[in-house]
Amino acid sequence: MxxxxxxxxxxxxxxxxxxxxxxxxxxxxxxxxxxxxxxxxxxxxxxxxxxxxxxxxxxxxxxxxxxxxxxxxxxxxxxxxxxxxxxxxxxxxxxxxxxxxxxxxxxxxxxxxxxxxxxxxxxxxxxxxxxxxxxxxxxxxxxxxxxxxxxxxxxxxxxxxxxxxxxxxxxxxxxxxxxxxxxxxxxxxxxxxxxDPALGDPLRERLKADQPFCYGRDYDDAHLKSHPDQATQSIRVFRGPIELASFASTGDAANWPDGADIAVSVTTRQKGAKVTQTYSCQGEADQWRCSASAKMSDFACDISQKEIFLKRGANGTMMLANPNSALAIVDLCSRAADGKTRSDDKIYRLNPMPQSACSP
Structure with a gap:
């Protein structure tokens, strides 16, 4: 359907x-x-x-x-x-x-x-x-x-x-x-x-408004060889000191996670350089719906319609969905980013990582 x-x-x-x-x-x-x-x-x-x-x-x-x-x-x-x-x-x-x-x-x-x-x-x-x-x-x-x-x-x-x-x-x-x-x-x-009992608590309970988190994945050569259309070599989703301070000053803990900022860093195998994009999230059903933000962005255009979705995965993982080229694997301001993602960069299963793995 x-x-x-x-x-x-x-x-x-x-x-x-x-x-x-x-x-x-x-x-x-x-x-x-x-x-x-x-x-x-x-x-x-x-x-x-x-x-x-x-x-x-x-x-x-x-x-x-x-x-x-x-x-x-x-x-x-x-x-x-x-x-x-x-x-x-x-x-x-x-x-x-x-x-x-x-x-x-x-x-x-x-x-x-x-x-x-x-x-x-x-x-x-x-x-x-x-x-x-x-x-x-x-x-x-x-x-x-x-x-x-x-x-x-x-x-x-x-x-x-x-x-x-x-x-x-x-x-x-x-x-x-x-x-x-x-x-x-x-x-x-x-x-x-x-x-599914393996899913555990929803993200709003697992992730606290006043605590940092880091999720990510580094794809090895074997995985990339079997997924030739995947541009992402490494990905991190995190809230660090900047995102925590932003929510502490303007957020409403009673409505968590509405208004929570997250950062997503991506390294592609074509370019090899890390690009970081900030998103502002809202709780929606059993997921977070996050719109690209101008905060800490490497892009200057209006990219607010670029959205990603976060959802709890099994056994403590996090699922990230990128249905419409909303990750910075391409320039979000370019016309090429207007269409839907046509590669293997649509769904990511991310593992919890130490905060140091998400440091700039």
């Missing part, structure tokens, strides 16, 4: 605010939950049904109305309000190893009309689904878009063949879901991204 949360698909803050306002202003949907509690609906299609409906890709489908069943307490706090989204859909297609999911905010199209349809909207003015409860308490999910899990404009980006492969099938609509215990839905959503 095309980018969903990138090192997570990321929704804009404006969309979060808009979604939150809609959900807070909307009355509770008593059709879905007469007593105001969270509600779960689902269906697991058997082999006979799927054989009779060859154009239906969805083998399992669940809809959860209530609080976010996806976020987990050991992830970074979400910038999204608890009530921003109140409708959560998850489906698993035939042959898939785990479900896909999407979220939206569900409201009556006409709040003054008891018979009015329920529409669940998504960001970018897209529709997640239309909902209706029948006289037996079953949830009818209709108007489900084939590209519900894809980015807007995915058909043009992917091409017709790949789009058809990734999109839902022509019979994936008008689902009739049975009421189920909320734990059933929560268990299904938990399969989307199971907790």
């Amino acid at each position: 095309t980018s969903k949360i990138a090192v997570g698909a990321v929704l804009g803050a404006v969309l979060f605010v808009a979604g939150s306002a809609l959900a807070e202003d909307a009355p509770k949907l008593t059709e879905l939950s007469p007593n105001g509690a969270d509600a779960c609906f689902g269906r697991d299609y058997d082999a006979a049904h799927l054989k009779a409906h060859p154009h239906q890709k969805v083998a399992r489908i669940f809809f959860y109305y209530g609080r976010d069943p996806v976020s987990r307490p050991n992830e970074e706090p979400s910038t999204m309000s608890d009530v921003a989204y109140n409708g959560f859909l998850t489906t698993r297609v035939r042959g898939a190893t785990k479900p896909e999911w999407a979220a939206g905010w569900c409201n009556k199209e006409d709040p003054s009309d008891k018979a009015s349809a329920i529409r669940c909207g998504m960001e970018c003015d897209r529709t997640l689904a239309s909902l209706k409860v029948d006289d037996k308490g079953r949830l009818i999910v209709s108007n489900l878009q084939a590209d519900v899990y894809l980015d807007a404009g995915a058909e043009e980006e992917l091409g017709a063949a790949e789009y058809d492969k990734q999109a839902l099938g022509s019979d994936d609509d008008n689902f009739r879901l049975d009421p189920m215990p909320t734990d059933t839905c929560k268990a299904e959503f938990a399969r989307i991204d199971p907790i």
Whole structure:
């Protein structure tokens, strides 16, 4: 599927605010939950049904109305309000190893009309689904878009063949879901991204606002020979005295890691010279989203749109994602840096190092 949360698909803050306002202003949907509690609906299609409906890709489908069943307490706090989204859909297609999911905010199209349809909207003015409860308490999910899990404009980006492969099938609509215990839905959503005990504490807990850190990796000749398109020979990600002093004077420890500066030093095998770039970070879901900064930069142009992502790795490592040429392996001011990284310099697994390894 095309980018969903990138090192997570990321929704804009404006969309979060808009979604939150809609959900807070909307009355509770008593059709879905007469007593105001969270509600779960689902269906697991058997082999006979799927054989009779060859154009239906969805083998399992669940809809959860209530609080976010996806976020987990050991992830970074979400910038999204608890009530921003109140409708959560998850489906698993035939042959898939785990479900896909999407979220939206569900409201009556006409709040003054008891018979009015329920529409669940998504960001970018897209529709997640239309909902209706029948006289037996079953949830009818209709108007489900084939590209519900894809980015807007995915058909043009992917091409017709790949789009058809990734999109839902022509019979994936008008689902009739049975009421189920909320734990059933929560268990299904938990399969989307199971907790990995090896990941340990999130970065915001592992890395302290008033303490330095150093992560890095030096690639040997054997690795570089097997990765001919990798420009990076050595990389360091760190917070030292300068970054600590900057946060101490202007940062807010209560909102850590928002506003934290980090430095990234890269040595490439082509040039051999070390280049250092500073980034300013924000906590986002289970990662840090860091924008290139003019502070301590070797570049003078406006490079604020150059971003990297930091995420906890297994067994104390740190993952760094560079999806859009955001590392100084090329001049960030050049036109050549405007496109996406086309080399092996996209994902780095970095090991903790002594602070001396990150000294200038």
